Amino acid sequence: xxxxxxxxxxxxxxxxxxxxxxxxxxxxxxxxxxxxxxxxxxxxxxxxxxxxxxxxxxxxxxxxxxxxxxxxxxxxxxxxxxxxxxxxxxxxxxxxxxxxxxxxxxxxxxxxxxxxxxxxxxxxxxxxxxxxxxxxxxxxxxxxxxxxxxxxxxxxxxxxxxxxxxxxxxxxxxxxxxxxxxxxxxxxxxxxxxxxxxxxxxxxxxxxxxxxxxxxxxxxxxxxxxxxxxxxxxxxxxxxxxxxxxxxxxxxxxxxxxxxxxxxxxxxxxxxxxxxxxxxxxxxxxxxxxxxxxxxxxxxxxxxxxxxxxxxxxxxxxxxxxxxxxxxxxxxxxxxxxxxxxxxxxxxxxxxxxxxxxxxxxxxxxxxxxxxxxxxxxxxxxxxxxxxxxxxxxxxxxxxxxxxxxxxxxxxxxxxxxxxxxxxxxxxxxxxxxxxxxxxxxxxxxxxxxxxxxxxxxxxxxxxxxxxxxxxxxxxxxxxxxxxxxxxxxxxxxxxxxxxxxxxxxxxxxxxxxxxxxxxxxxxxxxxxxxxxxxxxxxxxxxxxxxxxxxxxxxxxxxxxxxxxxxxxxxxxxxxxxxxxxxxxxxxxxxxxxxxxxxxxxxxxxxxxxxxxxxxxxxx
Amino acid sequence: xxxxxxxxxxxxxxxxxxxxxxxxxxxxxxxxxxxxxxxxxxxxxxxxxxxxxxxxxxxxxxxxxxxxxxxxxxxxxxxxxxxxxxxxxxxxxxxxxxxx
Numbered sequence: 001x002x003x004x005x006x007x008x009x010x011x012x013x014x015x016x017x018x019x020x021x022x023x024x025x026x027x028x029x030x031x032x033x034x035x036x037x038x039x040x041x042x043x044x045x046x047x048x049x050x051x052x053x054x055x056x057x058x059x060x061x062x063x064x065x066x067x068x069x070x071x072x073x074x075x076x077x078x079x080x081x082x083x084x085x086x087x088x089x090x091x092x093x094x095x096x097x098x099x100x101x102x103x104x105x106x107x108x109x110x111x112x113x114x115x116x117x118x119x120x121x122x123x124x125x126x127x128x129x130x131x132x133x134x135x136x137x138x139x140x141x142x143x144x145x146x147x148x149x150x151x152x153x154x155x156x157x158x159x160x161x162x163x164x165x166x167x168x169x170x171x172x173x174x175x176x177x178x179x180x181x182x183x184x185x186x187x188x189x190x191x192x193x194x195x196x197x198x199x200x201x202x203x204x205x206x207x208x209x210x211x212x213x214x215x216x217x218x219x220x221x222x223x224x225x226x227x228x229x230x231x232x233x234x235x236x237x238x239x240x241x242x243x244x245x246x247x248x249x250x251x252x253x254x255x256x257x258x259x260x261x262x263x264x265x266x267x268x269x270x271x272x273x274x275x276x277x278x279x280x281x282x283x284x285x286x287x288x289x290x291x292x293x294x295x296x297x298x299x300x301x302x303x304x305x306x307x308x309x310x311x312x313x314x315x316x317x318x319x320x321x322x323x324x325x326x327x328x329x330x331x332x333x334x335x336x337x338x339x340x341x342x343x344x345x346x347x348x349x350x351x352x353x354x355x356x357x358x359x360x361x362x363x364x365x366x367x368x369x370x371x372x373x374x375x376x377x378x379x380x381x382x383x384x385x386x387x388x389x390x391x392x393x394x395x396x397x398x399x400x401x402x403x404x405x406x407x408x409x410x411x412x413x414x415x416x417x418x419x420x421x422x423x424x425x426x427x428x429x430x431x432x433x434x435x436x437x438x439x440x441x442x443x444x445x446x447x448x449x450x451x452x453x454x455x456x457x458x459x460x461x462x463x464x465x466x467x468x469x470x471x472x473x474x475x476x477x478x479x480x481x482x483x484x485x486x487x488x489x490x491x492x493x494x495x496x497x498x499x500x501x502x503x504x505x506x507x508x509x510x511x512x513x514x515x516x517x518x519x520x521x522x523x524x525x526x527x528x529x530x531x532x533x534x535x536x537x538x539x540x541x542x543x544x545x546x547x548x549x550x551x552x553x554x555x556x557x558x559x560x561x562x563x564x565x566x567x568x569x570x571x572x573x574x575x576x577x578x579x580x581x582x583x584x585x586x587x588x589x590x591x592x593x594x595x596x597x598x599x600x601x602x603x604x605x606x607x608x609x610x611x612x613x614x615x616x617x618x619x620x
Numbered sequence: 621x622x623x624x625x626x627x628x629x630x631x632x633x634x635x636x637x638x639x640x641x642x643x644x645x646x647x648x649x650x651x652x653x654x655x656x657x658x659x660x661x662x663x664x665x666x667x668x669x670x671x672x673x674x675x676x677x678x679x680x681x682x683x684x685x686x687x688x689x690x691x692x693x694x695x696x697x698x699x700x701x702x703x704x705x706x707x708x709x710x711x712x713x714x715x716x717x718x719x720x
Contacts, residue, residue, distance in 0.1 A: 592718075592719055593716060593719060594715075594716030594717060594718040594719025595712070595713055595715075595716055595718075596712060596715070596718065597642065597643050597644075597651075597712060597713070599718070600642060600643060601643045604639060604643070
């Protein structure tokens with residue numbers, strides 16, 4: 001029954017793509033229904049867990065491959081982490097599906113879109129509930145495939161086709177490290193080779209024991225952790241594999257919401273939490289994770305400040321928030337990281353869907369062509385404001401609580417981490433204030449007929465707003481398994497909260513002062529920051545560096561390999577081998593005349609030769 | 621008394637002539653004849669060794685060998701006749717069906 005959690009959207013995908021392609025409305029409903037079934041099942045599991053916590057974690061598994069020393073299972077793992085994550089994925093996912101029904105209404109590929117969405121949801125739930133690395137990897141790749149299909153949904157647009165390819169390839173780079181890491185961990189789980197395993201539970205038991213026994217060196221753990229981290233970096237768009245994320249905005253807006261809020265990018269952080277038992281072993285590993293997270297957070301925030309495309313700002317803010325989560329993991333606070341992941345899922349989905357409503361209404365993504373929408377679209381404005389405040393982390397929204405966790409964690413760890421978090425918080429509130437001011441306040445820059453969105457678009461926004469505000473009061477850290485007395489709400493917490501609130505308000509107000517009052521067709525910051533602005537706007541030229549590497553280094557090297565292959569391996573070696581063999585055969589063919597007498601002669605000569613040799617050699 | 625080596629020399633010469641005949645003759649009947657020469661060379665050496673060792677086993681084998689040779693000639697000639705009927709020739713160089 002519980003396997004329906006994964007199978008139901010998969011069946012939905014199969015039904016739509018095989019049979020029901022023509023009935024558009026039906027496809028939408030089937031897709032939504034196929035994700036609501038898992039949602040209901042997970043809610044049921046959640047209730048069970050609340051009433052009877054001792055019976056969890058539960059594992060349901062069937063053997064899949066079992067050859068000597070090689071045992072793989074297909075299984076579902078239900079524990080606090082996976083059930084909460086599953087709730088987020090299926091819950092927010094369902095809302096996004098419903099939103100899509102309104103948003104994509106006039107699109108020709110309506111049925112196709114919902115088929116892909118269902119596939120994506122299935123793959124994502126597969127990652128969340130997987131109980132071993134191999135199954136995780138399979139669904140991990142399926143998520144990659146589905147995201148490729150969704151980002152390139154409008155494939156006739158060149159930029160979308162390129163973006164989907166880019167997302168897929170960049171993810172592949174990370175995934176390559178990931179699969180090596182899986183193989184390595186499988187090897188490490190029992191170097192003697194008797195009982196190797198890829199189970200999370202089995203690994204969590206065997207790896208620390210092996211380390212304690214001194215069978216595995218700390219270097220091996222470091223390597224394994226770094227390889228797993230590769231996959232995390234690719235999926236969660238951390239430095240230096242973040243380049244696919246802004247381009248992924250070429251997909252339809254619900255896709256951006258799906259990929260950037262609750263699912264794909266969250267998968268990386270989720271995996272980090274799931275495999276945290278590896279990372280806790282090595283101090284260096286945690287430091288590397290923290291550095292990557294912190295760097296991603298602050299660089300992404302600076303990039304977000306200078307974008308003029310509303311979805312790109314949100315994309316960079318996602319990267320920045322994911323940096324926070326990874327930083328929290330690196331500071332040994334997996335609960336705080338997951339907490340922020342869950343609350344971020346709500347308000348980022350809200351922001352993306354809100355931006356979808358805006359784009360739906362004004363038909364542009366350029367911030368400097370919007371403005372004054374608050375009068376025309378009051379509900380969208382209100383919900384977007386809630387999302388903005390939650391993302392900034394203002395009391396009492398959910399973002400406040402989860403961000404405060406990370407801030408406290410950073411403060412307890414080192415000054416540098418604290419400054420990074422605080423700086424990112426300031427930048428976050430600044431660019432979100434900028435987006436809000438440019439979109440909703442001030443005069444309308446592009447006069448056109450703008451209406452509030454229909455109810456089907458607003459309904460998900462309202463639900464998500466509710467959760468964005470109140471998710472902080474549900475006690476999520478306790479649900480994730482932290483004991484209640486551990487939460488950090490002392491005087492130090494209050495002090496930090498005061499500082500961060502001040503920083504956020506400063507960011508919001510300064511952005512309002514710069515952008516909110518006057519009509520600007522150009523960003524005033526571009527004059528103020530000068531060359532720095534260009535640096536931020538062009539994303540630190542990382543794309544250009546990669547382009548240079550690919551076209552100027554990798555491409556010539558590939559061509560060199562091609563020439564070597566063509567002229568030495570193919571032409572010289574294999575061709576000439578062929579010629580020699582052919583000629584030898586051609587000559588020796590003459591020996592076979594078909595004349596029996598010749599054969600007999602050859603036979604006789606051979607006998608004579610052999611006898612002579614025998615006589616000479618054995619001196620008979 | 622003629623020494624053993626003389627007999628053996630004759631047998632060797634006979635065998636060599638027979639071999640050369642087999643390899644060089646084109647007429648199938650002459651090839652058959654050459655095979656008979658081989659038989660005779662071997663028979664001769666059997667008899668001679670039998671005499672030299674003073675027992676009769678070699679001579680008995682010779683009798684068997686002559687009987688087999690008679691049978692072989694019968695089959696060989698039959699093959700020659702069939703070849704001539706079907707191929708209108710008994711020149712062995714014309715038969716190259718073993719090629720390919």
